[in-house]
Amino acid sequence: xxxxxxxxxxxxxxLEAEHRPFRRALRRRHQPAFDQxxxxxxxxxxxxxxxxxxxxxxxxxxxVLLAQELQVQRLSDDDHDRR
Amino acid sequence: xxxxxxxxxxxxxxxxxxxxxxxxxxxxxxxxxxxAAARNDRTRYLDWLADALAADPKVTVLRTERHFxxxxxxxxxxxxxxxxxxxxxxxxxxxxxxxxxxxxxxxxTLSLYDIDLDPGFRYCLDTDCDxxxxxPLRTLxxxxxxxxxxxxxxTKLSVxxxxxxxxxxxxxxxxxxxxxxxxxxxxxxxxxDLVPLLSKAGVDxxxxxxxxxxxxxxxxxxxxxxxxxxxRYAVPGRAIVDRSNSxxxxxxxxxxxxxxxxxxxxPLQELARDSIGGVLxxxxxREARNRDVLAPAQKRQTERWKSLETLHTADRxxxxxxxxxxxxxxxxxxxxxxxxPNIIREYRVSPETVCCDCHDSGDVPELGYSICNSIDxxxxxxxxxxxxxxxxxxxxxxxxxxxxxxELDAKIEAIKWVLVSCFGYQGxxxxxxxxxxxxxxxxxxxxxxxxxxxxxxxxxGWRVVHGIVDSLWVRPDPDREQRPIRExxxxxxxxxxxxxxxxxxxxxxxxxxxxxxxxxxxxxxxxRWGDETVGDGERYKLRGxxxxxxxxxxxxxxxxxxxxxxxxxxxxxxxxxxxxxRHLATLNRGDVATADLQITQRVSxxxxxYECASRAKAALERAEEVGLDRHPGQSVSYVVIDxxxxxxxxxxxxxxxxxxxxxxxxxxxxxxxxESILAPLGWESDDIRRCLGETWDATLSSFE
Ligand SMILES: [Zn+2]
Numbered sequence: 042x043x044x045x046x047x048x049x050x051x052x053x054x055x056l057e058a059e060h061r062p063f064r065r066a067l068r069r070r071h072q073p074a075f076d077q078x079x080x081x082x083x084x085x086x087x088x089x090x091x092x093x094x095x096x097x098x099x100x101x102x103x104x105v106l107l108a109q110e111l112q113v114q115r116l117s118d119d120d121h122d123r124r
Numbered sequence: 125x126x127x128x129x130x131x132x133x134x135x136x137x138x139x140x141x142x143x144x145x146x147x148x149x150x151x152x153x154x155x156x157x158x159x160a161a162a163r164n165d166r167t168r169y170l171d172w173l174a175d176a177l178a179a180d181p182k183v184t185v186l187r188t189e190r191h192f193x194x195x196x197x198x199x200x201x202x203x204x205x206x207x208x209x210x211x212x213x214x215x216x217x218x219x220x221x222x223x224x225x226x227x228x229x230x231x232x233t234l235s236l237y238d239i240d241l242d243p244g245f246r247y248c249l250d251t252d253c254d255x256x257x258x259x260p261l262r263t264l265x266x267x268x269x270x271x272x273x274x275x276x277x278x279t280k281l282s283v284x285x286x287x288x289x290x291x292x293x294x295x296x297x298x299x300x301x302x303x304x305x306x307x308x309x310x311x312x313x314x315x316x317d318l319v320p321l322l323s324k325a326g327v328d329x330x331x332x333x334x335x336x337x338x339x340x341x342x343x344x345x346x347x348x349x350x351x352x353x354x355x356r357y358a359v360p361g362r363a364i365v366d367r368s369n370s371x372x373x374x375x376x377x378x379x380x381x382x383x384x385x386x387x388x389x390x391p392l393q394e395l396a397r398d399s400i401g402g403v404l405x406x407x408x409x410r411e412a413r414n415r416d417v418l419a420p421a422q423k424r425q426t427e428r429w430k431s432l433e434t435l436h437t438a439d440r441x442x443x444x445x446x447x448x449x450x451x452x453x454x455x456x457x458x459x460x461x462x463x464x465p466n467i468i469r470e471y472r473v474s475p476e477t478v479c480c481d482c483h484d485s486g487d488v489p490e491l492g493y494s495i496c497n498s499i500d501x502x503x504x505x506x507x508x509x510x511x512x513x514x515x516x517x518x519x520x521x522x523x524x525x526x527x528x529x530x531e532l533d534a535k536i537e538a539i540k541w542v543l544v545s546c547f548g549y550q551g552x553x554x555x556x557x558x559x560x561x562x563x564x565x566x567x568x569x570x571x572x573x574x575x576x577x578x579x580x581x582x583x584x585g586w587r588v589v590h591g592i593v594d595s596l597w598v599r600p601d602p603d604r605e606q607r608p609i610r611e612x613x614x615x616x617x618x619x620x621x622x623x624x625x626x627x628x629x630x631x632x633x634x635x636x637x638x639x640x641x642x643x644x645x646x647x648x649x650x651x652r653w654g655d656e657t658v659g660d661g662e663r664y665k666l667r668g669x670x671x672x673x674x675x676x677x678x679x680x681x682x683x684x685x686x687x688x689x690x691x692x693x694x695x696x697x698x699x700x701x702x703x704x705x706r707h708l709a710t711l712n713r714g715d716v717a718t719a720d721l722q723i724t725q726r727v728s729x730x731x732x733x734y735e736c737a738s739r740a741k742a743a744l745e746r747a748e749e750v751g752l753d754r755h756p757g758q759s760v761s762y763v764v765i766d767x768x769x770x771x772x773x774x775x776x777x778x779x780x781x782x783x784x785x786x787x788x789x790x791x792x793x794x795x796x797x798x799e800s801i802l803a804p805l806g807w808e809s810d811d812i813r814r815c816l817g818e819t820w821d822a823t824l825s826s827f828e
Contacts, residue, residue, distance in 0.1 A: 062490070065575055066445070069582035070601075 049090040052097035053082050081108035126255045127309045128363040129244040129391050134210025136247045139331070139361045141257045145307055146331060146361050155184055155207040156214050156246055159237040159418050160221065161193055162202075169233055170204040176224055177206060182217055184209050192417040193235065195476035195503050195557060200416070203237070211243050218421065237418035244391035245406060249413060255391040256382075257309065263378060264306055266299070267314035267367070268321075271779050274752045278325050281318075292325050299327045309362060310392060312378070316366040319357040331361025341755070356397065363393040368758075370396045372403065372538055379531040380538030387510065400545040401555065404507075407542075408557045411507050419556055443574035445591030447647060449637035451804050452589050455599045455651065456609045457627040458581070460573065462515070463594035464547040465508045466622045467569045471495065474502035475559040488565045489572035495565075503557070508546060515539045570594065573620045580619070584612040590635065590647060597633065628657035634691075634804035636669065648800065652692055664688060670797040679720040679790065683707040684797035697807050701815040704798045708816075711787045711794065721785050722778045724761040727754060739764060742774040750777065764789045 057079045064075050085104040094100045127146050130137040136154050139146045162169035167188075174186045185207035190200035206221075208214050218239040225234050241249070248255050265284050272280035278295045281288035283302050288295040299322065311329055313319070319335050328334065338356040354369050365381070367373060372381050373396060385392050388406045398406065409419045460466070467473060471487075472495055478488075480496030487495040515536055522532045549555050550563040570593070577596055578588055585606035586598040600606050609626060616624040633651030648668035653661070664685075670676045671684040683704075690703045710716060725740050731748060734741035743762040747754045749772050754760050761778035767789040776782035795816075799809050 065579075066443075068445075068588060070587070 049097060049100060050083060050086050053079060053086060053101060056097065056101055078105055081105050084108055125258050126253055126391070127257050127261070128361065128393055129247055129253075129255065130358065130360055131211050131243055132360075134212055136211050136243070137360075138247075138253065141259055141309075146309065148332075148361065151247075151251070154211065154247065154251065155209065156211050156243075156250065157185075157205050157207045158214050158218055158239045159189075159191065159203045159205055161204075161235045161237065163233050163235075165201045167202050169229065170202060172228075173204055173221065173224075173234065177217075177221075180217070180220075182209055182213050183207065191237075192415065193237075194420070195412065195415070195417055195474070196480070197417070203418070211247065214239055214241075214246075236421040239421045241409065241419065242390070242394040244394050245389075245409075248389055248391065249410065255389060256385050261310050261378075261382065261392070262306060262308045263310040263312050263365075264302065264308035265312045266318055266322075268318055269779065270315075271750075271752055273315055273317060273321070276321060276324075278321060281322075296326050299329075303329070310365055310378075311359070311362050312365045312367060312373075315368050316354055316357045316364060319359060319364065328359070329362065329364075330359030333360075335359045358393065363391070363396070365393070365396040371398065371400050371541075372396065375541045376538035377530065377534040379534040383514075383535045383538055384542075387514070400541055401549050403542050404546055404549055405556050407507050407511075408503075411503060412557065415503070443571045443591060443593060445574075445578070445588055445596075447590035447597075447635045447649075449635050449804055449806075451632055451634045452597075452599050453632050455589055455597050455630040455633050456586075457630065458577065458596045458598065458609070458613050459625050459627045460577075460594040461623045461625050462512060462543055463570055463573070463622060464566055465512055465543045467566050467573075468546065469502075469505040469509055469512060470621050471569055472497075472502040472505055473562055473565045473569070474504040475557055475562055477502050478559065478561045478565050488568050490568045491564060493561060493565050493568075504546070504550075504562070508543065511539050511543055515543070573622065576620055577616045577624055580616045581609070581612050584609075586612070589633070590649075592647065595627070597630075629654040630657075630665070633665075634801075636800055636803040649804075650688060650801075664692075669800040670793075675723055675725050676797075677721045677723050677790075677793075679711075679716050680793045680797050682720075683794050684801065687798055687801045691801050697802050697805050697811070698815060700798060700802055701812060704794065704812075705816065707794050708791050711790050714784070714787065716785070716790070718763045718776075718782050718785055719778075721763045721790060722761045723764070724759050724778075726759045727756055729756050737770045739767075739775060742770070742772055743777065745772040746775055746777055748772075750780070752777065 064072055067075055082101050082104040085107055086100075089100045089104050092100065125140040127139045127141060130139065130148070132150070136151050138149045138151060140149055160170065160173055170188065174188075177183045177186060183206055185205070187205045187207075189203055189205045191203050192199075193201045193203075206217065208217050218236050221234065221236065225231075238246075244255065247253060266281065268278065268281045272278075278288065278292060279290055281295055281299070283298055286298075288298045319329060320337075322329060323335055336358045338358055341355045354366065356366070356369075357364060365373060365378075370381075372384060381392065381396055384390075384395055384403060388395060388403060389410060390398075390406045395403065395406070412419060473488075477496045477499060479493050480498075482498060483494040483496050485494045485497070486492040518532050518536050518539075522529050522536070525532070547563065547566055550558045550560075550566065574591060574594070574596070578591060581588065581596065581598050585601050585604040586609065587601045589597040589599055591597070598609065613624045613626050630651040631654050633649055636648040638648075650664055650666045650669060652664055666672045666688075669684065671681045671688075676684075686707070687700050687703055690700050694700070723739070725743070727740050727744060731741055731744035734744075739762070740760065743760045744754055746762065747760060762775040763778060763782050764774065764786045765776050765782055765784055766774060767786045795809070795812060798812060799807075802812060
């Protein structure tokens with residue numbers, strides 16, 4: 042298909058651009074974490090695009106949560122392995 | 125040459141210096157004028173008004189002239205000039221015009237100008253009279269404690285700090301002799317109510333007999349604060365300066381007043397009782413006159429329509445960069461010098477330049493407002509420019525001096541207050557030449573420059589600890605190399621065209637957590653200046669903590685400063701608690717003089733309006749009991765003698781000189797002061813009480 046997927050990526054880019062003042066006001070050492078949010082969102086943009094949500098913001102939040110959930114699982118697995 | 129301008133039966137009387145004395149010169153030909161303009165400049169409304177006023181005996185001349193209606197107006201508008209026979213009747217004529225307009229036309233048909241000017245200032249504006257004398261002003265200080273004033277007891281009067289006398293007759297003689305001997309131009313009084321009181325005792329304070337009451341006392345609300353405006357009086361030939369009702373005097377001294385006398389060209393007596401906005405408005409009115417713009421009677425210009433998004437960006441307020449509660453070592457403070465006024469001047473932000481109709485250049489960051497560049501300079505730049513330049517010049521002079529410089533300090537301080545007020549005043553709905561977009565644009569520039577500064581210091585290897593409005597606190601990033609901080613500041617100054625100054629270096633600063641309940645954004649901190657910064661000034665800088673608060677009594681202030689030194693020396697909470705115990709023990713033994721336990725508070729309402737039984741309410745009730753008049757907006761000083769009681773017996777007023785106090789109440793205050801000192805170390809009140817429990821028991825046993 043490839044019709045909606047690039048659009049959601051573009052929406053994420055737009056959100057990122059829109060939040061530049063926020064990023065700018067952050068401490069320099071916190072800025073990479075801010076950028077990481079958008080990186081994480083883009084990782085699952087293709088799947089999220091299938092939802093065809095009217096509100097890209099909602100898609101963004103959900104993709105970030107998903108990415109973080111995966112990260113949490115990974116960390117607890119690591120923890121488990123170490124024990 | 126002029127000392128003061130009296131008004132006698134509607135005629136201005138100029139008192140001019142004459143050797144050591146002063147001579148009255150009446151000006152019977154002078155006629156004040158107000159102006160009317162019509163909506164859309166329709167002259168038929170002006171003709172109607174001229175007809176209507178033709179028979180009014182208060183009005184002498186009616187004439188059509190052309191003047192600018194506003195700072196941004198492109199052409200002069202036809203206006204009806206209405207000369208009034210007597211100085212002091214302008215407002216009355218204006219009121220009657222409003223009534224006629226109301227009866228016969230739609231509201232807003234007429235706009236009135238030059239109606240609410242103080243009479244002396246109006247006279248100076250109209251006649252180019254310089255209200256500053258050509259010799260130093262001689263002042264005489266008269267003060268009477270509030271309680272004696274309430275009792276009408278003049279025997280407590282002090283004249284230049286010396287007792288006035290034991291009975292009415294002696295006081296009368298002292299005051300009259302001193303007046304004759306010194307022949308003062310200015311009477312600095314503790315309260316203007318002294319004028320009628322002394323008159324009753326047979327003393328004429330003026331250069332001629334008699335006095336006039338200019339206004340009765342009133343209570344008002346301004347910027348959400350309740351204020352009290354005492355009655356105002358004038359005496360012939362001498363200016364009255366009421367200490368209890370003079371913004372400039374309270375923030376500065378006679379030297380500051382004298383500076384603005386020259387700068388504003390407004391008679392001393394009127395200037396002395398001006399609010400901060402009043403001083404600024406007077407300078408603006410003068411500058412507007414230079415441009416043939418008359419002073420609008422009330423604000424007509426409403427805010428332009430704005431998209432929701434602009435509104436949001438515009439209302440965001442000043443920049444702030446939240447600090448985390450902790451102790452930070454090796455901190456530099458950087459300040460933009462007079463940031464807001466410099467933005468106004470350097471970036472030409474002014475009512476007539478912002479959002480002009482001829483440009484779409486989107487100059488203002490975030491908001492995209494345009495700043496007109498087909499005009500040279502700007503109105504607000506011309507208003508503030510001389511103040512900015514004078515202040516810098518005075519600061520340079522001070523730098524070259526050694527020893528105390530009270531006059532320079534007073535002038536610098538007075539100018540500072542007027543400069544800082546300008547920004548807020550622009551956003552104030554009723555400011556004569558204010559405009560909300562100007563306020564917003566200044567804010568937007570300020571935020572932009574703070575962010576620019578932040579980016580520069582971070583790129584140079586520094587971390588931002590805290591930033592607010594026009595100041596940044598930075599410390600070295602432990603993982604990176606730093607470029608010298610002064611070099612970075614100079615670079616920022618060059619980029620934004622406003623000096624970012626290195627204010628100083630702290631060995632450490634301790635930031636307290638925000639108070640959860642108050643929700644205030646104010647940062648509370650204390651820090652120790654580094655040796656190279658401190659010079660012979662204060663070792664520590666304190667902000668927002670008890671020792672800095674007006675309502676804190678001297679004992680608690682001293683205790684907190686002492687704990688601060690222990691904290692600095694030991695950096696151990698237990699050591700601070702140990703010292704706290706000593707202060708508590710002193711309190712408990714009853715060893716503290718009640719003069720050190722006085723709490724001074726501004727009262728915002730009268731006793732019966734307080735809903736909860738606060739100490740301020742108790743103090744007011746006590747004041748009533750002893751016959752002392754306290755109005756909202758004034759302050760009251762008291763000692764808490766039994767905090768468990770309700771009503772007037774909870775406190776005693778300071779002047780009653782009580783001989784006992786409530787040790788538990790003050791102990792609680794000292795413990796709170798200690799909490800602020802220990803909060804940056806992560807200690808909370810429970811930790812202190814636990815620690816106290818142990819040490820306290822040990823201390824008590826050591827007393828046995
Ligand atoms: Zn323009």
